[in-house]
Amino acid sequence: xxxxxxxxxxxxxxxxxxxxxxxxxxxxxxxxxxxxxxxxxxxxxxxxxxxxxxxxxxxxxxxxxxxxxxxxxxxxxxxxxxxxxxxxxxxxxxxxxxxxxxxxxxxxxxxxxxxxxxxxxxxxxxxxxxxxxxxxxxxxxxxxxxxxxxxxxxxxxxxxxxxxxxxxxxxxxxxxxxxxxxxxxxxxxxxxxxxxxxxxxxxxxxxxxxxxxxxxxxxxxxxxxxxxxxxxxxxxxxxxxxxxxxxxxxxxxxxxxxxxxxxxxxxxxxxxxxxxxxxxxxxxxxxxxxxxxxxxxxxxxxxxxxxxxxxxxxxxxxxxxxxxxxxxxxxxxxxxxxxxxxxxxxxxxxxxxxxxxxxxxxxxxxxxxxxxxxxxxxxxxxxxxxxxxxxxxxxxxxxxxxxxxxxxxxxxxxxxxxxxxxxxx
Amino acid sequence: xxxxxxxxxxxxxxxxxxxxxxxxxxxxxxxxxxxxxxxxxxxxxxxxxxxxxxxxxxxxxxxxxxxxxxxxxxxxxxxxxxxxxxxxxxxxxxxxxxxxxxxxxxxxxxxxxxxxxxxxxxxxxxxxxxxxxxxxxxxxxxxxxxxxxxxxxxxxxxxxxxxxxxxxxxxxxxxxxxxxxxxxxxxxxxxxxxxxxxxxxxxxxxxxxxxxxxxxxxxxxxxxxxxxxxxxxxxx
Numbered sequence: 001x002x003x004x005x006x007x008x009x010x011x012x013x014x015x016x017x018x019x020x021x022x023x024x025x026x027x028x029x030x031x032x033x034x035x036x037x038x039x040x041x042x043x044x045x046x047x048x049x050x051x052x053x054x055x056x057x058x059x060x061x062x063x064x065x066x067x068x069x070x071x072x073x074x075x076x077x078x079x080x081x082x083x084x085x086x087x088x089x090x091x092x093x094x095x096x097x098x099x100x101x102x103x104x105x106x107x108x109x110x111x112x113x114x115x116x117x118x119x120x121x122x123x124x125x126x127x128x129x130x131x132x133x134x135x136x137x138x139x140x141x142x143x144x145x146x147x148x149x150x151x152x153x154x155x156x157x158x159x160x161x162x163x164x165x166x167x168x169x170x171x172x173x174x175x176x177x178x179x180x181x182x183x184x185x186x187x188x189x190x191x192x193x194x195x196x197x198x199x200x201x202x203x204x205x206x207x208x209x210x211x212x213x214x215x216x217x218x219x220x221x222x223x224x225x226x227x228x229x230x231x232x233x234x235x236x237x238x239x240x241x242x243x244x245x246x247x248x249x250x251x252x253x254x255x256x257x258x259x260x261x262x263x264x265x266x267x268x269x270x271x272x273x274x275x276x277x278x279x280x281x282x283x284x285x286x287x288x289x290x291x292x293x294x295x296x297x298x299x300x301x302x303x304x305x306x307x308x309x310x311x312x313x314x315x316x317x318x319x320x321x322x323x324x325x326x327x328x329x330x331x332x333x334x335x336x337x338x339x340x341x342x343x344x345x346x347x348x349x350x351x352x353x354x355x356x357x358x359x360x361x362x363x364x365x366x367x368x369x370x371x372x373x374x375x376x377x378x379x380x381x382x383x384x385x386x387x388x389x390x391x392x393x394x395x396x397x398x399x400x401x402x403x404x405x406x407x408x409x410x411x412x413x414x415x416x417x418x419x420x421x422x423x424x425x
Numbered sequence: 426x427x428x429x430x431x432x433x434x435x436x437x438x439x440x441x442x443x444x445x446x447x448x449x450x451x452x453x454x455x456x457x458x459x460x461x462x463x464x465x466x467x468x469x470x471x472x473x474x475x476x477x478x479x480x481x482x483x484x485x486x487x488x489x490x491x492x493x494x495x496x497x498x499x500x501x502x503x504x505x506x507x508x509x510x511x512x513x514x515x516x517x518x519x520x521x522x523x524x525x526x527x528x529x530x531x532x533x534x535x536x537x538x539x540x541x542x543x544x545x546x547x548x549x550x551x552x553x554x555x556x557x558x559x560x561x562x563x564x565x566x567x568x569x570x571x572x573x574x575x576x577x578x579x580x581x582x583x584x585x586x587x588x589x590x591x592x593x594x595x596x597x598x599x600x601x602x603x604x605x606x607x608x609x610x611x612x613x614x615x616x617x618x619x620x621x622x623x624x625x626x627x628x629x630x631x632x633x634x635x636x637x638x639x640x641x642x643x644x645x646x647x648x649x650x651x652x653x654x655x656x657x658x659x660x661x
Contacts, residue, residue, distance in 0.1 A: 253573045313572045316579045320565060366496075368562065374569040 007115055011098035015119050018094045022054040023047070023144055024122040028109035029060055032130035033067040035244050036060075039128060039135045040073065040095075046137035047093050051144075057120065060097030061112045063104030069130075073097050107215030110222070117200040124148035125200060127219075129191030134242045142236040143194035154226035154233040155194040156185045159241040160293040163391065163399055164301045167384055168259060170403055173220075176355065179410035180267060180274050180417070183227045185235060189220045189259045192238060199231050208269075217262035224266040228273045240295055253377050260373045264362040271363075275418055294396040306385035307344050311337045313378025320375050324361040326425070329354050333379065346379075346386040348409045354379060356413060360420035448527070455523035462519020470512040477504040500554075542602070549598040556594020560587045585620070592616055 007015075025043050029036055040058060047056045060073040073095065100108050110127070117125045124147035128135060146152040159166070169187055177183045187193075195203075203222055208214045214221045226233045243249070267274070314321070314337045321330050332350050339345065355376075362372045391399055477483075483492070483504055492502060500506060521536050564587035571579035596613040 309572075309575055312575075312579075316568065316572050320569070367565070371565055371569055374573060377569075377573045 007112065008098055008100075011096070012119075014096040014098075015116060018057055018096060018120060020055065020121045021057045021094070022123050023051055023056045023148065024113075024117050024120060024125040025056075025058050025140060025144075026109075026113035026116070026125060026127045027058065027060045027073070027130045028063065028104070028106065028113070028127065029065060029069050029073065029130045030063045030104035031065050031067050031069060033065070033069045033072055034246060035133050036069055036130040037072045039130050039132065042135045042137050043128065043140050044093055046140035049137060050141050054148075057094040057096065057122075059113060059116050060095070061109045062097060062099045063109060064099070064102040070097060070099070105215055107209060107218045110218040111204070111209050114200045114204040117195075117197055118204055122197050122200070124194060124196060126194040127192060131244060131247050132191060132241065133244050134240060136239070139192065139238045142238055143192060146234050146236055147194050147196050150234075151232060152234045153196040153199040153231035154223060156187050156223060156233070156235050157190050157192045157238045158186055158235050158293060159190075159238055160295045161241070162295045162297050163394075163396065164388065165241075165295075167387065168255065168380075171351070171383055171387060171406060172355065172380070173259060173263060175352075175403075175407040175410040176263065176359075177224065177227075178407050179414050181224065181227055181270070182274075183224075183233075185223055185227065185233060187235075188223045189217060189262075191219075191241075193219060193223070194236075195222065195226070196231075199226055202229070202231075211265070213258075213261040213265040216258040220259055220262040221266055224263075224270065228266075228270040237293065252381070253374075256377050256380055257370070257373050260376060261370065264359050264369075264373065267359060268363050271421070275421060294399075301388050303344070303385035303388035304341055306381040306388070307341055310378050310382030310385060313381070317375055317378060320367070320371070323366050324372055324375055325354055325357040329357055336382070341385075341389065344382075344386060344389060346383050348406050349413075351379075351383050352406075352409045352413045353416065356417040357420060359417060363421055364424045451527050455526050458523035458526065459516075459520055462516050462523070465519065466512045466515035469515055470508045473511050474504055474508040477507060482507075545602050549601040552598045552601060553594055556590055556597070560590035560594070563587075563590060585624075589617065589620065 027036065027039065032039075043058055047054075058073075060070070062070055062073075074097065098112065100112055113125070113127065116122075124144045126140060126143040126147075128139065128143075132139075143155055143157070146155045166187075169189065173188050174186050177185070177188060199222075203225055206225070208221065223233075225231075314333055318330070318334075321333070325333070329350070333346075333354065336344070336346050336350070358372060358376050361367070362369055366372065367375075391402070394402075483502055495502065495506065501509070521540075524536060525533055564583045567586040568579050568583035571582045576582065592613060596609045599609045
């Protein structure tokens with residue numbers, strides 16, 4: 001039985017009044033007043049048009065909103081029903097919500113939604129960010145359908161991206177998980193994803209919820225858990241990802257800390273799955289769409305600031321880096337830090353080697369684990385700057401080719417990671 | 426007169442010979458005790474090290490995180506630390522035993538006081554150790570945070586944190602062993618106060634714009650769009 005003790009009594013009463021459901025959509029909200037109404041309208045429309053006979057529920061899980069988010073969630077159904085035309089759902093589209101804390105914690109929000117799915121015996125669940133301003137009913141359908149009709153357990157999204165968006169996935173998360181776990185899931189850290197009731201129950205019963213790495217980036221953990229534990233997984237194309245203008249872009253340092261910590265932690269906890277098996281033996285087929293989907297647009301990004309922060313970071317953090325990477329790697333990194341912007345370049349070989357050494361150092365606890373991950377940030381900034389310089393005038397095909405070459409470099413150096421992982425140096 | 430002087434000298438010489446004759450065997454006994462103590466201490470260290478390796482204490486300490494803490498403080502492993510401690514305790518015991526053989530009453534009193542003082546010294550050493558570990562950890566945390574925030578002087582900030590923790594730990598340790606309590610407290614207050622005032626003046630003069638930005642960010646208009654780090658592409 002799932003651990004539902006952390007759910008508020010009032011929320012449990014709401015769940016009891018809903019009963020069992022077939023489909024569930026969760027909204028982890030925090031000050032989302034301006035956009036959550038539109039998102040709920042789209043979900044509602046998807047339920048009204050595509051899932052007329054299914055028992056459905058929309059669950060809001062709020063982390064300390066100080067605006068009218070909660071009111072909007074509770075009243076949004078009125079607007080949605082007033083605008084509906086023709087044959088609509090034969091069942092009530094339930095809307096329930098709960099508040100869990102005074103600050104948003106992704107791990108608590110996801111755990112609450114997993115417990116909800118478990119208690120309601122939902123067959124398919126989707127999580128949608130209330131901050132995505134261009135959610136359409138198709139998003140809901142594309143996320144739920146592979147779970148509900150095709151029997152998958154986890155569905156990750158694929159978005160159309162501008163060429164400088166989502167770089168953490170492109171140069172780190174995707175190639176590293178592809179090389180280590182054999183997974184071809186591109187967006188491991190995303191605001192939208194879907195999962196089966198079976199996977200929800202499995203994840204809910206894992207003893208990870210008090211782990212800091214998982215509390216901050218539970219999506220990555222859930223995706224890797226599905227990949228490593230014989231669940232069926234796939235990807236679904238959603239379209240472009242657009243954030244509201246008044247919502248700040250995620251802070252680079254915070255995101256890198258959270259996502260890389262979760263990735264390294266997962267690599268360690270699942271090491272028995274990947275460490276002694278070749279990538280080819282691990283590679284499972286990934287259902288659904290694959291590859292990059294590009295968005296045309298005037299992409300402007302200046303590599304100078306990142307390069308400056310890389311150079312300062314490497315100089316200042318030398319004593320810290322000495323404990324994390326090998327002498328050769330540090331010397332190569334220092335050499336690249338002497339290059340000026342037009343010629344500045346961090347080769348893929350060096351990036352991959354350094355990253356693998358960071359992962360091994362995290363595994364061996366050479367320093368506080370959070371410090372190991374934080375020390376990676378200047379190097380990541382450097383690699384981003386190098387990427388921006390290299391691809392300023394590149395076509396999408398050239399960027400795709402480079403992304404594939406980078407993945408192959410990660411795969412080529414996989415034995416080096418395993419060697420350093422097994423033997424402390 | 427001459428006979429008296431000669432008699433005095435003869436007596437002094439006799440006393441010296443007597444003292445040396447009395448002291449030398451004791452001194453030799455002391456040296457033998459110290460040497461035997463060294464051998465016994467070394468043997469015990471070797472034995473303890475062997476037993477601890479047999480019980481896989483290193484592995485246990487690695488899993489418990491103790492090794493990490495010691496490594497951060499640039500100290501040897503738990504096995505080396507315990508066996509080294511045993512060596513010094515045993516040898517120190519033999520040295521003190523040897524000194525007591527000399528029958529020097531003042532020295533014996535001092536040794537007795539030293540034994541009474543040892544627990545306080547041990548606590549003071551523990552405080553210093555904790556201070557060292559904390560200083561390393563927090564100064565590194567400050568360095569990483571400052572570097573990643575694009576601060577102009579991350580090393581200065583890191584050294585400041587290390588310095589403050591050191592001062593704090595040293596003053597606590599000195600207070601523990603009761604050394605010049607009032608002086609230590611006064612010195613700590615003066616140093617800490619001066620450092621804080623210097624920081625406040627430096628921030629007030631040099632960081633007016635930064636202070637204004639912070640105030641605007643935290644108590645200004647929260648609905649105003651927040652601009653991400655200049656020219657930095659979104660990681661997600």
